[in-house]
Amino acid sequence: MNYMEKYEQWLASDCVDAATKNELEALRGNAEELADRFSGMLDFGTAGLRGVMRAGLNGMNTYTVRYATQGLADLINRCGEDAGSGVTIAFDSRNNSPEFASEAACVLAANGIHVNLFESLRPTPELSFALRETGSIAGINITASHNTKEYNGYKVYWSDGAQLPPEHAAEVSASMDKNDIFRDVRTMSREDADASGMITLLGAEMDEKYMEKVLEQSVGRRYVEQVQDTFRIIYTPFHGTGYKIVPEILKRLGMKHVLTVPEQMVIDGNFPTVKSPNPENVEGFDLAIRMAKKENVDLIIGTDPDGDRCGIVVRNGDSYETLSGNQIGVLLLDYLITARRESGTLAENAAAVKSIVSTGMAKKICEENGVTLFETLTGFKFIGEKIKEFERTGDYTFLFGFEESNGYLAGTYARDKDAMVASMLIAEMACRYKTMGMNLYEALQQLYRRYGFYRESVVSVQFSGIGAQEKMAQIMKDLRHHPPASIGLPVLRIRDYQAGEIRRLGTDASAGADAAHDENTCTRTNTSADTGAAHDEAEAPEPTGLPKSNVLYYELEDECSAVIRPSGTEPKVKLYVMAKGADASIAESRLTAIQEAGSRLLK
Numbered sequence: 001m002n003y004m005e006k007y008e009q010w011l012a013s014d015c016v017d018a019a020t021k022n023e024l025e026a027l028r029g030n031a032e033e034l035a036d037r038f039s040g041m042l043d044f045g046t047a048g049l050r051g052v053m054r055a056g057l058n059g060m061n062t063y064t065v066r067y068a069t070q071g072l073a074d075l076i077n078r079c080g081e082d083a084g085s086g087v088t089i090a091f092d093s094r095n096n097s098p099e100f101a102s103e104a105a106c107v108l109a110a111n112g113i114h115v116n117l118f119e120s121l122r123p124t125p126e127l128s129f130a131l132r133e134t135g136s137i138a139g140i141n142i143t144a145s146h147n148t149k150e151y152n153g154y155k156v157y158w159s160d161g162a163q164l165p166p167e168h169a170a171e172v173s174a175s176m177d178k179n180d181i182f183r184d185v186r187t188m189s190r191e192d193a194d195a196s197g198m199i200t201l202l203g204a205e206m207d208e209k210y211m212e213k214v215l216e217q218s219v220g221r222r223y224v225e226q227v228q229d230t231f232r233i234i235y236t237p238f239h240g241t242g243y244k245i246v247p248e249i250l251k252r253l254g255m256k257h258v259l260t261v262p263e264q265m266v267i268d269g270n271f272p273t274v275k276s277p278n279p280e281n282v283e284g285f286d287l288a289i290r291m292a293k294k295e296n297v298d299l300i301i302g303t304d305p306d307g308d309r310c311g312i313v314v315r316n317g318d319s320y321e322t323l324s325g326n327q328i329g330v331l332l333l334d335y336l337i338t339a340r341r342e343s344g345t346l347a348e349n350a351a352a353v354k355s356i357v358s359t360g361m362a363k364k365i366c367e368e369n370g371v372t373l374f375e376t377l378t379g380f381k382f383i384g385e386k387i388k389e390f391e392r393t394g395d396y397t398f399l400f401g402f403e404e405s406n407g408y409l410a411g412t413y414a415r416d417k418d419a420m421v422a423s424m425l426i427a428e429m430a431c432r433y434k435t436m437g438m439n440l441y442e443a444l445q446q447l448y449r450r451y452g453f454y455r456e457s458v459v460s461v462q463f464s465g466i467g468a469q470e471k472m473a474q475i476m477k478d479l480r481h482h483p484p485a486s487i488g489l490p491v492l493r494i495r496d497y498q499a500g501e502i503r504r505l506g507t508d509a510s511a512g513a514d515a516a517h518d519e520n521t522c523t524r525t526n527t528s529a530d531t532g533a534a535h536d537e538a539e540a541p542e543p544t545g546l547p548k549s550n551v552l553y554y555e556l557e558d559e560c561s562a563v564i565r566p567s568g569t570e571p572k573v574k575l576y577v578m579a580k581g582a583d584a585s586i587a588e589s590r591l592t593a594i595q596e597a598g599s600r601l602l603k
Contacts, residue, residue, distance in 0.1 A: 003034055003035050003037075003038035003039045004034065004038075006038040006057060007024065007034050007037075007038050007056075009182075010024055010038075010055070010056070010063075011024055011025065013182050015063070015182040016063065016182075017062075020055045020061065020062075020063075023054070023055045024055050024056070032466075034056075035466060036058060036465075036466060037054065037055070037056030037057065037058050037059060038056055038057050038058070039057075039058070039466065040057065040058060041057045041058065041064070041067075041176065042057070042058055042059070042060070042064060043173075044068055044071070044169065044172055044173045044176060045169055045173075045568065046163055046164055046165065046166050046169045046379070046381060046568075047153075047155060047163065047379070047568055048068070048153060048154045048155040048156045048163075048164070048169075049064065049065075049068055049153055049154040050144050050147070050151060050152075050153035050154070050570075051064075051151065051152075051153070052150045052151055053095065053096055053150060053151065053152050057181070060096075060100070060144075060151070060152040060153065060154070062099070062100070062103050063181060063182070064181075065100045065103050065104055065142075065154060066103055066104075066107050066181075066185045066187055067176060067179070067181045067185055068154055068172070068176065069103070069104045069107040069108060069140070069185075070107055070111070070175070070176075070179055070184065070185045070186065071171075071172040071173070071174075071175035071176040071179065072087075072108075072138065072140070072156060072172050073107060073108055073111035073113055073186075074111075074171075074172075074175040074179075075168060075171045075172050075175065076108075076111075076113055076137055076138060077111060077112070077113070078171075079137060082137050082159075083112075083113060083137060084114070085135050085136050085137040085159070086113060086114035086115060086116060086134070086136050086137065087108055087113055087114070087115055087116070087131075087136055087137065087138045087139060087140060088115075088116040088117075088118075088127060088130050088131040088134055088136040088138075088139045088140075088202070089101050089104055089105055089115055089116070089117045089118065089127075089139065089140045089141075089142075090118045090121075090122045090123075090124070090126065090127035090130070090139070090140075090141045090142070091118070091121055091122075091141065091142035091143065092121055092123075092124075092141075092142065092143040092240060092241050092305050092306040092307075093121050093239055093240045093241060093267045093268070093269055093305050094142075094143065094144060094149070094151075094152050094269040094305065095149065095152070095269035095270070096152055096269075097121070097142045097143065097152060097269070098120075098121075098142075100142045100152065100154070101117065101118075101140070101142045102117075102190055103187070104140050104142070104154075105117050105190075105193060105199055106187050106188050106189065106190055106193045107185065107186065107187045108198075109188055109193040109196060109198035109199060110186040110187045110188040110193075111186055112198075113198075114198055114199075114200070115193075115198060115199045115200070116130070116131075116134050116136060116200050116201075116202050117199050117200070117201055117202065118130075118201070118202045118203070118206075119201045119202065119203045120203075121240075121241045121267065122207075122241055122307075123240075123241040123242055123245060123303075123306060123307025123308065123418075123419065123420060124141050124143060124145075124155070124241075124306045124307055124308040124416055124417075124418075125210075125307065125308055125409075125414045125416055125417065125418035125419070125420060125421070126206070126207070126210045126245075126307075126414075126420075127139050127141045127157065128157060128161040128162070128414040128415050128416040128418075129161065129209075129210050129213060129413050129414045130202060130206050130210070131157055131159070131161055132159075132160070132161045132413070132414070132415075133206065133209060133210075134202075135159075136159065137158075137159050138156060138157060138158055138159065138164075139156070139157035139158075139161075140154065140155070140156055140157070141154075141155040141157070141306070142154060142155075143155060143305070143306040145304060145305070145306050145308065145309070146276065146277055146278035146279070146280070146304040146305065146306075146309060147276075147570075148271075148275075148276050148277075149269060149270050149271050156169070156172070157415075157416075160384065160388055160415055161384065161414055161415035161416070162380075162381045162384030162385060162388070162415035162416065163379070163380070163381035163384070163416065164381075165381075165385075166547075207244075207245065210245075210413075210420075211245065211248065211249055211252070211420075213411065213413035213414075214249055214411075214413075214418070214420050214421045214424060215249065215252060215253070215424070216411065216413075217410045217411040217421050217424070217425065218253060218424060218425075218428060219335075219336060219339040219340055219343060219345070219425075219428070220335075220339050220425075220428035220429065220431065220432050221253065221254060221428065223428055223429075223431040223432035223434075223435055224253055224254040224255060224427070224428050224431045225254055226431070226435045227431050227434045227435055228254050228255060228256045228257075228431075229256060230434075231255070231256075231257065231298055231299075231430070231431055231434055232257040232259070232295060232296060232297045232298050232299075233250065233255060233257065233258050233259065233297060233298065233299045233300070233301065233427060233430075234258075234259045234260065234261065234288050234291060234292050234295070234297050234299070234300045234301070235247055235250070235258060235259070235260050235261075235300075235301050235302070235303075235423070236260065236261040236264040236265075236284075236285070236287070236288050236300070236301075236302045236303075237264060237265065237302075237303055237305075237307075238264055238271065238274060238277040238279070238284060238302055238303065238304060238305060239264055239265075239266060239267060239268045239269075239271050239272075239273070239274075239277060239305060240267070240277065240303065240304060240305030240306060240307060241303075241305060241306055241307040242303040242307040242419060242420065242423070243260075243265050243267065245307070245420050246301070246303060246307075246419075246420055246423045247260060249420060249423065249424050250423065250424065250427055253424055253427065253428060255427060259291070259295060259297065261287050261288050261291060263287055264287060264288075271305070273287060277304055277305050278304060278309070279302040279303060279304055279309050279310060279311025279406055279419075280309070280311060280324075280325060280405065280406055282313075282322045284302060284311075285300060285302060285311070285313050285322065288300045288302065288313065289313060289320050292313070292315065292320060293320075297315065298314075298315050298430060298434065298439065299312060299313075299314055299315070299426070299427065299430045299440070300312060300313040300314075300320070301423050301426060301427070303419040303420075303423065304406075304419065307418075307419045307420060308380075308407060308416060308417045308418065308419055309405065309406040309407055309417065309419055310328070310406055310408065310419035310422040310423055310426070311323075311325070311328075311406050312328060312426055312440070314430075314439050314440040314441045315439060316439055316441040316442065321441045323440065323441070323444065324404075324456065325358075325402075325403070325404045325405055325406035325407070326358060326359040326361070326404045326454075326456045327444055328402075328406065328408070328422075328426065329354070329358060329359065329362065329402035329403075329404070329408065330359060330361045330362055330365060330444075330447060330451075330454075331426075331429065331440060331443060331444060331447065332400060332402065332408060332410075332422070332425055332426065332429065333352055333362055333365055333366070333400055333402070334365050334369075334447055335425070335429040335432065336399055336400050336410060336425070337350075337365070337369045337371060337399070339429075339432070340399070341369075346399075347397035347399070349372070349395065349396050349397050350370075350371045350372070350396070350397050350399040351371065351372040351373070351374060351386075351390065351396035351397065351398060351399060352366055352371055352372070352373050352374070352399050352400045352401065353373070353374045353375075353376060353383045353386045353387075353398070353400075353401040353402075354373065354374075354375060354376070354383075354401065354402055354403070355375070355376055355377065355378045355379070355382070355383070355402075355403045355404065356375050356376065356377060356378065356495075356497075356546075356551070356553060356563065357378055357403075357404055357563050357565070357576040358402060358403055358404040359404065359454055359456050359578060360454065360559060360561070360578055360580065361447075361451055361452065361454040361580075362402075364451045364452060365447075365451055368451070371399060372396060374386055375546075376546065377497065377546055377547060377549050377551065378403065378549075378551070378565065378568075379568070380401070380403060380407055380409070380415075380416050380417045381415075381416075382547075383401040383403075383409065383415075384415035384416065386398070386401070387401070387412050387415060388415070391412065398411075398412055401417075402417075403417065404456065404458070404576070408421070408422040408425075409421065409422075410425060426440075448584070452580055452581075452582075453580065453581050453582070453583055453584050453586070453587040454578070454579070454580050454587060455578075455579045455580075455581075455584075455587040455588055455590075455591040456576070456577060456578050456579070456591070457576075457577045457591060457595055458574055458575070458576050458577070459574070459575040459577070459595060459598065459599050459602075460567070460572045460573070460574050460575075461572060461573045461574075461575075461599075461602045461603075462570075462571065462572045463571045463572060463573070464571060468571040469571065472566045472571065472572075472573050473566075475573055475601075475602060476550060476552070476564070476566065476573075479552055479564065479601065480496065480498075480499075480552070483505075484554070484597075484601060485505065486597070487554055487556060487562045487594055487597045487598050487601070488556070488560075488562075488590065488592075488593035488594035488595070488596065488597040488598065489556040489557045489558060489560055489590065489593065489594060490556065490557050491505055491554050491555070491556055492504065492505060492555045492556060492557060493505065493554075493555040494552065494553070494554055494555070495544055495551075495552070495553035495554075495555070496544075496551075496552055496553075497544055497546060497547075497548060497549045497550070497551040497552075497553065498548055498549060498550050498551070499541075499548075500543055500544050500546075500548050501541035501542065501543060501544060502541060502542040502543070502544055503541050504539055549565070550565060550566055551563065551564070551565040552564045552565070556594065558579075558580060558581070558590065559580040560577075560578060560579045560580060560590055560594060561576075561577075561578045562575060562576070562577055562578075562594050562598045563575070563576040563578075564576075564598070564601070564602070573602050575595070575598045575599060575601075575602060577591055577594045577595045577598060579591035579594060
């Protein structure tokens with residue numbers, strides 16, 4: 001069917017409620033809007049679904065949630081006896097999240113699959129823990145993480161607590177392609193599902209088990225005890241799921257002075273006090289900083305609506321400094337190594353894991369401390385897979401995993417990033433440095449002096465309209481056919497994760513880049529297929545050792561790098577820049593040069 005036929009199908013269906021039909025009827029004659037809503041379904045990938053809440057195939061609504069859940073039910077029922085393990089469902093504070101969670105539960109119940117449904121909103125990492133604790137075959141979380149209020153999403157997890165692996169995501173997607181969105185979806189009323197005993201509610205008992213596991217990851221209660229009478233902290237959940245659990249964990253840790261931002265402790269899917277409920281954005285902390293100045297607070301912690309990302313602001317003298325996701329990551333990595341070594345609990349085979357777009361400083365820290373570092377593709381599910389591999393082989397003991405986008409995990413009780421455990425570790429780490437007469441900003445400068453000065457940034461280029469995906473695909477195609485010889489600094493090697501290979505640029509290309517180089521240089525060279533010589537490769541390609549993914553990683557001179565990848569959840573292409581220098585000014589100069597040159601590649 002074309003998009004107009006699909007549109008008319010929705011209007012004619014007895015399954016569609018009156019409010020949805022009224023919304024769609026109001027769009028009649030708006031060809032562009034209807035084409036956007038009905039030309040294709042929201043893509044179902046390893047991250048599930050994410051989109052604007054609106055009627056139509058390309059929106060998050062009751063019918064697309066049911067449709068995806070039927071695809072998941074088909075997969076689960078093909079698993080035989082394991083299907084009896086059931087599914088655990090959680091949801092966040094977004095508008096319609098409780099309703100979407102209930103709809104998913106009713107579809108599963110109608111397909112004979114038992115559901116463990118949280119009675120109210122819970123953080124994402126608690127879902128990851130709970131499905132492992134209950135022995136569920138899968139989990140569903142209704143959340144769009146840190147996106148703006150218009151969005152919602154549908155994340156699927158598998159039995160290990162990590163996000164759905166690619167092969168299972170493909171099976172769900174294939175079922176959806178085969179099924180009709182109305183005719184082939186089985187559901188029942190919530191009343192009937194409850195009466196049938198197919199839904200079990202989860203609540204405070206699971207919270208206790210989860211918090212117990214989080215608190216087991218503490219390595220610094222002794223530091224908290226030394227400064228608990230004077231150390232002051234502000235916490236904000238940005239209107240989301242951390243509002244109960246983070247303050248309770250900090251209290252149990254021994255923190256005596258935990259303040260909260262009253263306006264942001266209100267559960268509200270419109271996120272009225274922030275432009276975006278993302279702890280990476282400084283503006284979200286405005287209310288907390290204002291409060292901190294009045295209350296003489298040492299540290300501010302903020303978590304996003306679904307409780308998997310964590311950001312901080314640190315008092316440094318008379319000012320408050322925001323630390324990036326990378327900076328928090330290296331502080332935590334160094335802290336965990338140091339604290340565990342001091343307490344004699346650092347495993348000889350300790351291993352840390354980070355994504356390829358996260359700071360190279362982690363490698364230096366691990367090298368100097370005898371910890372093995374592994375890199376994965378972007379997406380915390382890959383860190384979860386590494387934990388599973390470590391447990392299977394026994395070769396390594398997982399210490400810590402992080403991504404530059406403010407995602408952290410210590411411990412193996414969950415397989416997704418956890419802002420609850422991160423908040424706890426950050427608080428006790430700050431207490432440790434306070435016992436040494438330092439704040440976290442000063443501690444970071446100390447790490448730079450020890451390991452080298454690193455700087456990072458992310459540039460996002462947004463695309464819109466029906467042709468957005470095609471534009472993004474063309475940019476990646478052009479970069480592969482005409483690879484740059486310089487991006488602010490000469491390119492030494494290119495890791496093409498889609499091709500699964502690492503290519504070293506030939507001496508001709510590198511020499512050309514050196515000759516033309518200045519701070520803002522971005523020169524391209526043709527591939528050997530185009531010229532036969534200009535991009536002469538000095539040696540055979542090496543394998544990347546990671547799964548295939550549409551990512552280009554440019555290793556530059558002076559231990560700098562640039563990474564280009566399309567976003568997996570939004571119509572944007574991201575440029576990740578990582579620079580290093582002998583001092584801060586050199587690192588910042590290189591960062592600027594790479595960022596400016598790399599940005600031009602995306603236009």
